[in-house]
Amino acid sequence: VDPTTIDAYDLAPEGYASEWDDQAPPGDLHDLLLRHLRPGPTADIGCGAGRDTAWLVDQGFDTVGFDASEGLLAEARRRHPAITFRRSVLPGLAGIADGSFRNVVCETVVMHLAVSEIPAAVERLLAILRPGGTLYLSWRVTEGADVRLGDGRLYSAFPASLVTAALDGAVLLHDSEGASASSGRTVHRLVAAKPGLYSPWGPTSPEGSTSP
Ligand SMILES: C[S@@+](CC[C@H](N)C(=O)[O-])C[C@H]1O[C@@H](n2cnc3c(N)ncnc32)[C@H](O)[C@@H]1O
Numbered sequence: 001v002d003p004t005t006i007d008a009y010d011l012a013p014e015g016y017a018s019e020w021d022d023q024a025p026p027g028d029l030h031d032l033l034l035r036h037l038r039p040g041p042t043a044d045i046g047c048g049a050g051r052d053t054a055w056l057v058d059q060g061f062d063t064v065g066f067d068a069s070e071g072l073l074a075e076a077r078r079r080h081p082a083i084t085f086r087r088s089v090l091p092g093l094a095g096i097a098d099g100s101f102r103n104v105v106c107e108t109v110v111m112h113l114a115v116s117e118i119p120a121a122v123e124r125l126l127a128i129l130r131p132g133g134t135l136y137l138s139w140r141v142t143e144g145a146d147v148r149l150g151d152g153r154l155y156s157a158f159p160a161s162l163v164t165a166a167l168d169g170a171v172l173l174h175d176s177e178g179a180s181a182s183s184g185r186t187v188h189r190l191v192a193a194k195p196g197l198y199s200p201w202g203p204t205s206p207e208g209s210t211s212p
Contacts, residue, residue: 001089005112006068008152009048013071017049017079026182029107029138029189030055036134036173036191037061040102045090045125046109050076050083057083061103066096091121098127104135108180108187111139115146115158122166131196135170137163138189141177160188169195 009016029052039060044053047065049072056063057080066088067073076085088095090113104125110118125135142157149155164172167190174191 001068001091001117002112002114002154004148004152005154008149009069010071012151013049013069013075016072017051017075020048020051020182023182026052026107026180028181032174032189032191033105033136034059036136037103037105038134040130040133041100042103042105043096043101043128045088045093045104045106046112047076047085048072050080050085052105052107053083053085054080056105066093091117091124093124093128096128099130100128102130102133104129104133104137106135106137108138108140108183110137110163111142111156111158112154113156114154115156115162118156118158118162119166122163123168126168126170126192126194129194131194133194134173135192135194136189137192138187139163140183141186141188160190163188163190167192171195 042056042061042063044056044063044065047053047067050065053063053065065076065083065085068089070087073085073087106125110121113121125137129135140155142155144157146157147155170192172192177188180187
């Protein structure tokens with residue numbers, strides 16, 4: 001985790017939440033998720049103020065939002081009181097058991113990690129999926145060298161191959177890079193399926209889920 005990034009989000013959670021809410025709806029993200037996710041317990045890792053978590057719940061996915069920023073989690077709970085939001089931090093994701101989720105969504109989060117932490121984060125995102133589960137993972141693309149914005153947030157620069165190499169046997173179902181319909185920034189998006197047959201009964205109960 002990059003503590004300076006989390007401090008930046010903690011300092012002005014309402015401001016960031018309003019900024020994301022003011023952006024156009026992420027129709028491109030929604031299309032991909034509707035195409036690739038399947039019913040079952042779903043984690044939104046790095047959920048921010050819960051905009052996508054709420055959309056997932058509205059689509060019928062039993063979704064828990066996780067984030068490293070207590071400030072953004074408080075904002076998410078205030079905006080979406082019926083949804084469960086918990087603190088968990090990449091790359092370790094302590095408190096989330098292996099094999100907990102049918103779907104894992106991680107929208108524009110991993111670029112806030114040091115490059116050296118990104119492979120472990122990707123491995124952990126796959127580990128919390130059930131066999132046969134779906135990982136949606138995206139990041140904002142920074143060319144050249146890492147950038148730290150004036151507010152303290154880190155945007156690491158890394159090649160997509162750093163992520164795909166860490167996918168460890170997962171089958172890549174989608175791989176694209178382009179301007180986000182929501183923020184207009186360049187975003188790289190991947191969808192991958194974890195090897196193994198999905199069983200609706202699953203190996204463990206979904207950690208933190210509202211229903212088993
Ligand atoms: C650009 S925002 C994206 C928020 C949300 N996914 C969305 O697309 O609206 C990045 C989010 O990642 C969270 N974050 C940054 N580093 C994290 C880490 N190491 N573990 C968990 N969350 C992290 C931030 O607190 C913030 O909510």
